[in-house]
Amino acid sequence: MTTTAALSNTLFNVAFGLYLVAMIAAFFRLAFTRVRADGVQASTTAGQRVGLVGTALVGAGFLVHLGSVVTRAMAAGRVPWGNMYEYGSAIALVVVGAALVLVQRRYPHLMGFIIAGALLMMTTSLLLFTEAGPLVPALESYWLQIHVSAMMFSSSVFIIAFVATALYLVKDRAERKVAMSTAFGGSTVGAAQVTAPPAGESDIVGRVAGDDLEEAEFASPTAQRDALNPLLFPVIPFVVVLTFVLLVWRAPLAAMIAASAVALIGSGVWYAIPHLPPAAKLDNLAYRTTAFAFPLITFGIMCGAIWAEEAWGRYWGWDPKETGSFVTWTLYAAYLHSRSTHGWRGRRAAWVGVVAFAALMITYYAVNLFVVGLHSYAGV
């Protein structure tokens, strides 16, 4: 292994560490933030300081990670996403980069969850580690590089979209439950709550009349959290990830660790419910990121077809990887449709988004790792 390749690996580990601490800082800040009924959030001084440190750490982590990807490219003498290790690392990099641009300022409390996604991505890519090396000739193509880049960027943005969608589903449920209980509690606050979803950021203040505010302030912040069963939050992600990792890698230890990590994040989600942006904003973020990634994945699939035509003399052969990306594409198209279909908007559409993301992950991991096809030699 060359020194550049070794440097790349070191930088990867450093970035991983920085992200980890940054994630913890992000959750720490969340814990030191109080939410009032009208949605205004106030961090304590400690919380603010930790938050600042967290932001600095993500930024630093991003730069170090970028360094890792660049040195990897230098060591291998080609674009740094030629195998699954590199691909996973690059995806995590783009996730963090996109989050720094899109999310950091407006929804700082989402950062912890997005960094968690990037960390999971990096962990799986470590499991698939391959030394830096050149590619077999079938993979040395102009179109392939464009194809893989487009797929990588779109997958990264879909990850952010998924985080927003999943959190939307949680927040929306909490909001509706609280609205219901206040409505049936018989107070006049209830009526206000039902029609007006809780306001979001600090710039929209004072929508609730003074005397209602007192009562709402009392009820709202923890009410949203208490409305949902805290047990489900660690358990569901645990089961899902455990099954997935066991099926794909058959590695019980790795499965347990990954599942425990997501269970922890799941509990974090439960704790964070009152801090999350209002459901409508999360939904909006999910839509906008998906709308960004969808043309990109469309373009990526097209480039893949052009490459297949050059390499194998057929543009589409329903090879498992091609089939998988087609499923993903159709499901995201269905997501975009469902948002314009009566009776599908909101929750149902979000579920379609979750399923589409599952298809993306299955296509990426499962198909690469255990279904055979022409693409599989590109993988591990």
Place this chain on the structure above:
Amino acid sequence: MTDTLPPQADLPDGSAAASRPPGPRLPLIPGPIETAGLLWRRLRRMSTALMLLFGLSVATLLATFIPQEPVIASTVRLWRDGTEGPGETVARVFDALSLFDVFGSWWFAALTVLLFVSLTGCLIPRWRAFARNVRRPAARGGNLGRLTHHVTFDRPDGDDAAVLDRVDRVFRLYRTQRVTSRGGQAQLAVERGHWRELGSLVFHTSFYLLLIGVTLGAAFSFTGQIDIVEGRSFADTPLGYQSQTAGRLWDTDRHDARVTTIEDFEVTYLDGDNSFVADEFVSTVTFTPTDGGEPVTREIRVNHPTHFEGLTYYQRAFGFAPRITLRSGLDGGELYSTNLILRTDANGLWTARDKISQGSSDPDRPLPQIGIEVFFLPDAEFGPDGGIVFNSPEPNDPRLLVTIYSADDLGLDRPVPVSQLSWPQSAIIDQAMITPGQSVPFASGLFQVEMDTDIAMWTGLQVSHQPYRWLLLTAASLTLMGLVPSLYAYRRRLWVEVHDDHVVLAGVAQHRKSQFVEEFDTLTGRVGDALGTRPRPAPVASPTQTSTPRQTPGSPA
């Protein structure tokens, strides 16, 4: 933007209700026309399109995990035998449902047809409405003061037209029209964002082109494969290929019998840890046209196919093709001589099997069948534990293990490729390791087996004719070009209305409403600059109105 379908009552085919006979309402059994009308309307619904998309995803998902016969037939065979996969019974169920060939199944075809019918049903009214809307100039607005987004400016000097002239510049890139409001005020009606609907229409319509391109391309296509040894030639004739697939409308007269000669084949390997990975493999070929044209020499590489007069040549595979000769031990006469096409397994061992003699079942003069099996080691040695250690993929120290089989039935008369047969140990008559240039006696001198000094290579080429690719590329470009505006263009309508002592700017956003807040602020600034006046402070009641408009979850914002 939500349901773009016109209300049901407007549909020209909404005749079911009208044809209902007068009198008491009995449960009506719909006739064929009513049923068709009902189905048509159902297909046009957005939720139906959604269901069809889900259906498509489920079908494709199944095809991801169930091996597909056209892709990996060998695995499908194993599933059917029950040696792999979930078992014979399940495989039979899969077969009944065509799950081993999802994309060739009737139900997948039906799904596609339904999707396109539904698409047609959606698109016709949308195109019509779009054609109507673009031609219609921006319409006047009423009650501007009650819109969420509105501001009031002081009126500058000049008559109504002069005031509107000033703001024209701001809306240069928009569609505008001067109108008179219901109250009699001069109004500039502004509109933008038709790109969104146009993009969406182009995007959806491009699928027809894609379908046409795929269908035509498949119908007129031809693909042939050939594995051929350096120095040899093959002719482009209907029987010139080892395997081929052709579309229904492929015209066999298009084979023009051109001769392709493999001049040379070269392979280079990577260095270091990857020294067994082929870096590059290149066939140099000469095309000799039959019409008397000049021969042309070209290189064919992986990822760099060569086009020559309507056909495309792809580099597909390669391997060793040592020449083996069998001579009679009695008179040295040549019994068999061929370049064996060797294929490699995952372990780096090259093998081939071939027929030497078909034998004879003639009762008077029965002759046994004779077959040859070889293992080729380009550069390897045997380790202490009997395993093989490969030093290099290149033939630095070539050795060939030759085994001759003979039996009454080696299966050589069966219509199965010889490479797929397996012969029993008991049929072995002799076995020996030979090196290039060596001649080794077999079966106590009954034969001599030789290998040529020069180890030839074979190259696997794919020869394709794939017409109508330009249709596919056009369709794909249209898909993208339509998709981007359909997601990123936003529809907005704005009005500037001139009153006696003030000017009102008001606007409505149909999409991405949250962003319109900022857009409207910018426009307010620019209109103010154009008018040369400042906006009046908003009346007390308005903060609630001008604050961020609430979003209904789900509306594309």
